[in-house]
Amino acid sequence: MTTANSEIYLLAKVVFCYLKGVKSRKITWCAARVQFPFVPCKIYAYSDASWADVVRQRKSSLCYLIFCNNAVFSWKSTLTSVFAMSSAEAELIALCACAADVAYCRKLANELGFLQSRSTIIHEYNLGAKQLAESGSFKGR
Numbered sequence: 001m002t003t004a005n006s007e008i009y010l011l012a013k014v015v016f017c018y019l020k021g022v023k024s025r026k027i028t029w030c031a032a033r034v035q036f037p038f039v040p041c042k043i044y045a046y047s048d049a050s051w052a053d054v055v056r057q058r059k060s061s062l063c064y065l066i067f068c069n070n071a072v073f074s075w076k077s078t079l080t081s082v083f084a085m086s087s088a089e090a091e092l093i094a095l096c097a098c099a100a101d102v103a104y105c106r107k108l109a110n111e112l113g114f115l116q117s118r119s120t121i122i123h124e125y126n127l128g129a130k131q132l133a134e135s136g137s138f139k140g141r
Contacts, residue, residue, distance in 0.1 A: 088128025
């Protein structure tokens with residue numbers, strides 16, 4: 001339990017003033033505004049990781065964003081639960097976490113009537129992770 005003081009009160013007042021100021025703003029999720037190369041109502045994702053950036057624990061961090069109609073609707077940013085031996089492996093761990101969430105989102109979209117007839121593209125810039133994912137050869141790991 002915390003006791004309120006003048007500093008907490010001032011911070012709460014700042015938050016409420018901000019919320020009052022942006023009350024008229026709206027979040028739009030419009031398929032009509034989707035531009036090439038993206039397709040309305042289709043899911044796509046971006047995945048990224050950094051290798052062993054938490055120095056004391058030598059853990060990697062991962063992040064992914066899942067989009068539909070130019071809006072992020074699912075995301076994650078966390079430390080990995082396993083140790084990566086290279087940057088490519090760290091990126092692959094992030095890619096796998098993203099793919100698991102994409103699989104769930106595809107099922108949800110299909111249930112809601114947004115049929116996902118084509119495969120979902122997950123954008124990944126690390127060539128080593130791409131090659132590992134495409135070849136499927138994970139020797140010793």
